Amino acid sequence: xxxxxxxxxxxxxxxxxxxxxxxxxxxxxxxxxxxxxxxxxxxxxxxxxxxxxxxxxxxxxxxxxxxxxxxxxxxxxxxxxxxxxxxxxxxxxxxxxxxxxxxxxxxxxxxxxxxxxxxxxxxxxxxxxxxxxxxxxxxxxxxxxxxxxxxxxxxxxxxxxxxxxxxxxxxxxxxxxxxxxxxxxxxxxxxxxxxxxxxxxxxxxxxxxxxxxxxxxxxxxxxxxxxxxxxxxxxxxxxxxxxxxxxxxxxxxxxxxxxxxxxxxxxxxxxxxxxxxxxxxxxxxxxxxxxxxxxxxxxxxxxxxxxxxxxxxxxxxxxxxxxxxxxxxxxxxxxxxxxxxxxxxxxxxxxxxxxxxxxxxxxxxxxxxxxxxxxxxxxxxxxxxxxxxxxxxxxxxxxxxxxxxxxxxxxxxxxxxxxxxxxxxxxxxxxxxxxxxxxxxxxxxxxxxxxxxxxxxxxxxxxxxxxxxxxxxxxxxxxxxxxxxxxxxxxxxxxxxxxxxxxxxxxxxxxxxxxxxxxxxxxxxxxxxxxxxxxxxxxxxxxxxxxxxxxxxxxxxxxxxxxxxxxxxxxxxxxxxxxxxxxxxxxxxx
Amino acid sequence: xxxxxxxxxxxxxxxxxxxxxxxxxxxxxxxxxxxxxxxxxxxxxxxxxxxxxxxxxxxxxxxxxxxxxxxxxxxxxxxxxxxxxxxxxxxxxxxxxxxxxxxxxxxxxxxxxxxxxxxxxxxxxxxxxxxxxxxxxxxxxxxxxxxxxxxxxxxxxxxxxxxxxxxxxxxxxxxxxxxxxxxxxxxxxxxxxxxxxxxxxxxxxxxxxxxxxxxxxxxxxxxxxxxxxxxxxxxxxxxxxxxxxxxxxxxxxxxxxxxxxxxxxxxxxxxxxxxxxxxxxxxxxxxxxxxxxxxxxxxxxxxxxxxxxxxxxx
Numbered sequence: 035x036x037x038x039x040x041x042x043x044x045x046x047x048x049x050x051x052x053x054x055x056x057x058x059x060x061x062x063x064x065x066x067x068x069x070x071x072x073x074x075x076x077x078x079x080x081x082x083x084x085x086x087x088x089x090x091x092x093x094x095x096x097x098x099x100x101x102x103x104x105x106x107x108x109x110x111x112x113x114x115x116x117x118x119x120x121x122x123x124x125x126x127x128x129x130x131x132x133x134x135x136x137x138x139x140x141x142x143x144x145x146x147x148x149x150x151x152x153x154x155x156x157x158x159x160x161x162x163x164x165x166x167x168x169x170x171x172x173x174x175x176x177x178x179x180x181x182x183x184x185x186x187x188x189x190x191x192x193x194x195x196x197x198x199x200x201x202x203x204x205x206x207x208x209x210x211x212x213x214x215x216x217x218x219x220x221x222x223x224x225x226x227x228x229x230x231x232x233x234x235x236x237x238x239x240x241x242x243x244x245x246x247x248x249x250x251x252x253x254x255x256x257x258x259x260x261x262x263x264x265x266x267x268x269x270x271x272x273x274x275x276x277x278x279x280x281x282x283x284x285x286x287x288x289x290x291x292x293x294x295x296x297x298x299x300x301x302x303x304x305x306x307x308x309x310x311x312x313x314x315x316x317x318x319x320x321x322x323x324x325x326x327x328x329x330x331x332x333x334x335x336x337x338x339x340x341x342x343x344x345x346x347x348x349x350x351x352x353x354x355x356x357x358x359x360x361x362x363x364x365x366x367x368x369x370x371x372x373x374x375x376x377x378x379x380x381x382x383x384x385x386x387x388x389x390x391x392x393x394x395x396x397x398x399x400x401x402x403x404x405x406x407x408x409x410x411x412x413x414x415x416x417x418x419x420x421x422x423x424x425x426x427x428x429x430x431x432x433x434x435x436x437x438x439x440x441x442x443x444x445x446x447x448x449x450x451x452x453x454x455x456x457x458x459x460x461x462x463x464x465x466x467x468x469x470x471x472x473x474x475x476x477x478x479x480x481x482x483x484x485x486x487x488x489x490x491x492x493x494x495x496x497x498x499x500x501x502x503x504x505x506x507x508x509x510x511x512x513x514x515x516x517x518x519x520x521x522x523x524x525x526x527x528x529x530x531x532x533x534x535x536x537x538x539x540x541x542x543x544x545x546x547x548x549x550x551x552x553x554x555x556x557x558x559x560x561x562x563x564x565x566x567x568x569x570x571x572x573x574x575x576x577x578x579x580x581x582x583x584x585x586x587x588x589x590x591x592x593x594x595x596x597x598x599x600x601x602x603x604x605x606x607x608x609x610x611x612x613x614x615x616x617x618x619x620x621x622x623x624x
Numbered sequence: 625x626x627x628x629x630x631x632x633x634x635x636x637x638x639x640x641x642x643x644x645x646x647x648x649x650x651x652x653x654x655x656x657x658x659x660x661x662x663x664x665x666x667x668x669x670x671x672x673x674x675x676x677x678x679x680x681x682x683x684x685x686x687x688x689x690x691x692x693x694x695x696x697x698x699x700x701x702x703x704x705x706x707x708x709x710x711x712x713x714x715x716x717x718x719x720x721x722x723x724x725x726x727x728x729x730x731x732x733x734x735x736x737x738x739x740x741x742x743x744x745x746x747x748x749x750x751x752x753x754x755x756x757x758x759x760x761x762x763x764x765x766x767x768x769x770x771x772x773x774x775x776x777x778x779x780x781x782x783x784x785x786x787x788x789x790x791x792x793x794x795x796x797x798x799x800x801x802x803x804x805x806x807x808x809x810x811x812x813x814x815x816x817x818x819x820x821x822x823x824x825x826x827x828x829x830x831x832x833x834x835x836x837x838x839x840x841x842x843x844x845x846x847x848x849x850x851x852x853x854x855x856x857x858x859x860x861x862x863x864x865x866x867x868x869x870x871x872x873x874x875x876x877x878x879x880x881x882x883x884x885x886x887x888x889x890x891x892x893x894x895x896x897x898x899x900x901x902x903x904x905x906x907x908x909x910x911x912x913x914x915x916x917x918x919x920x921x922x923x924x925x926x927x928x929x930x931x932x933x934x935x936x937x938x
Binding site for chain 1: 635638639642643647650651653760761763764765766768769772773775776780833834835836838839840841842843844845846849854857858869872875876877879880883884894895897898899901902903906907909910913914917918921931932933934
């Protein structure tokens with residue numbers, strides 16, 4: 035695994051060294067590597083270490099039980115089982131080598147070419163791969179036996195060809211992924227030839243996943259070859275585990291132990307290969323995502339309480355604190371946030387990404403990721419409606435408009451069915467009434483042909499249209515509080531103003547309270563009655579919008595206001611801000 | 625949707641054509657050698673040549689293939705080299721055995737895989753750990769190996785419960801049929817369940833983290849409906865693709881497992897025919913297998929189109 039170290043590819047090399055080190059810390063990985071290593075040594079030394087010639091028959095050894103002379107006993111022809119087992123290891127290793135080398139040579143080469151050059155090579159390669167992968171391998175190998183007889187290497191070459199598509203798809207995908215990485219671009223710009231780029235930069239990225247696939251392929255080759263020998267479709271003159279399984283199976287009622295030895299050998303080798311591949315893959319991909327535990331979600335939702343008092347604010351947050359568990363203990367992302375929203379009022383919650391504004395909004399909704407913990411404070415919601423409890427507020431009295439319209443519609447359902455479903459879940463209306471309401475809402479939010487959109491799937495409409503649909507869904511149940519999380523950030527500049535206008539219109543019409551999460555002071559100036567500025571999980575300033583704009587108290591607010599021009603014009607075009615939640619997700623998953 | 629199905633159908637026909645043509649070229653290329661292998665090495669060249677002519681093996685190979693293909697389209701797959709039985713008739717007797725075994729296994733795999741996958745994605749904890757262990761075992765060991773273990777540990781000690789060998793058609797006795805295919809089906813299923821469960825588990829966890837799930841929750845839709853109506857549907861697509869690959873694998877696995885349990889399916893037919901050089905029978909098995917694979921893939925594609933509207937336009 036040594037290679038010339040150059041500054042350009044130093045990064046991936048270091049990463050890989052780390053990978054092997056991590057691999058050696060996993061007991062299963064080390065165990066499977068030791069097991070494999072032992073078998074490889076046995077296989078290589080097999081011509082010299084068998085206690086008897088593997089084909090030598092001796093009358094006393096016929097079906098003999100294990101003894102000092104024959105450690106594992108003798109088979110029905112009187113051959114020493116241990117000797118045949120050792121010799122069979124060589125046969126297994128040989129099959130694995132031939133099949134994987136052929137598969138690697140064809141699959142990786144074609145994958146590199148297809149991924150790197152694309153176009154015709156890619157089209158042809160993918161087409162051939164699709165055909166090969168749909169072929170039932172064993173049946174072809176059986177047919178092959180009818181054609182060319184019992185030659186192990188021919189069967190294994192054929193198997194290699196049949197397995198090549200797996201390597202092709204893997205390599206192609208990896209190459210396409212890495213081709214446009216900066217360091218490859220840099221190498222291309224600096225004038226390195228294609229061959230050197232592929233050899234040096236791309237191969238190093240492809241290598242580890244290909245090793246994983248090779249381990250699996252070797253396992254398949256060994257078990258398939260043994261399977262063919264078990265069917266009798268192999269060269270019987272050479273000792274092989276599959277052949278021993280066949281003989282042991284025929285002898286099952288006389289000496290059941292005879293089938294156990296080749297079975298154990300086959301089982302240990304194949305599972306060691308697969309386990310090694312599994313472990314290496316897990317090391318590469320990091321830990322598997324943990325399945326969230328049940329019950330955490332409902333505990334969070336219950337912190338929203340319904341109070342019927344007219345004098346109180348619609349929404350009252352008091353010293354809210356939210357934390358995420360990390361290896362170093364809980365990390366607090368929202369500290370002592372206090373804010374309120376009155377009926378008919380639009381409150382802007384402003385801050386940069388990571389300021390905790392989205393976390394605060396999701397706390398109110400009860401939609402924090404499962405790992406999040408509300409560590410302190412209270413959320414009080416005062417509903418004018420009867421029968422509202424903490425667990426049924428959501429979707430009825432509190433509604434939500436997300437940031438990214440396209441990813442917030444289920445791609446597998448029509449828009450109409452999603453709207454109707456939501457309305458029915460919240461209100462229990464009949465299907466017909468819910469459909470009527472959905473159609474009139476679609477018209478209200480400015481969709482030109484509500485009937486057509488009702489029947490359309492999400493991928494058939496534009497982002498601006500999708501956001502209108504989501505707004506229609508949010509206001510369908512006449513909510514008292516609307517929480518909008520960056521509702522215009524992901525949209526074209528031309529559409530942004532229309533959507534804001536729509537939110538303002540609906541708010542006036544229905545007298546909703548609105549909590550508008552945004553990083554954009556322009557939006558705040560346009561829409562909000564009051565503004566709450568957050569930074570690093572804390573509220574740094576609260577006040578009427580006009581006051582805050584004219585006389586900002588906090589230094590941070592001043593800085594933000596001063597930067598409006600360059601921040602907004604540049605940022606809106608270059609990077610739609612990443613949602614706060616998704617960054618936390620990544621941290622906690624790791 | 626219609627063009628989508630037609631295109632898939634066309635791809636399937638092309639696959640059948642290519643695979644049968646290649647296999648035919650491969651196994652019929654022997655020409656005169658085939659006649660020798662039927663008659664035995666001691667046959668005179670004249671006798672071999674006569675047999676070649678009689679079987680039509682002396683004609684150009686493309687003519688032979690065209691002949692085979694056109695008769696195959698009418699359901700005539702030729703006659704065995706060793707006896708009067710037509711290949712189609714023999715296959716007709718053998719296919720139900722293999723198909724019933726594979727069908728039971730694939731249904732078991734799908735149902736158990738989805739249940740285990742959803743459970744380990746939703747509950748985590750011990751369900752998740754058990755699934756992980758089954759996955760490693762099922763993935764690491766070939767199905768015929770598991771079949772041999774089942775024979776050693778269950779069928780031999782308890783022959784009154786599950787027979788180690790033999791097959792009873794469901795038309796004779798459904799109960800006896802179930803008993804006769806129970807062990808082979810379990811052996812075939814374990815590996816597949818593991819793979820499907822892993823796939824479903826992974827995509828369920830991923831899907832439940834998607835934005836639209838949060839929005840559905842914000843509409844007050846009950847969690848159970850989100851899991852089963854939305855998340856499972858989104859996860860079903862990738863799982864189906866894996867299931868169709870599993871099916872191809874099972875068809876192959878069944879062939880070896882039939883030998884273990886002495887089931888009279890196409891597997892043992894293919895092995896015996898291949899051993900004695902009964903090329904028309906081998907050809908028939910290959911054609912049938914590819915046909916089944918194409919039909920299954922077509923069904924999977926149509927289901928994908930129903931599940932995910934984006935696929936239809938692809």
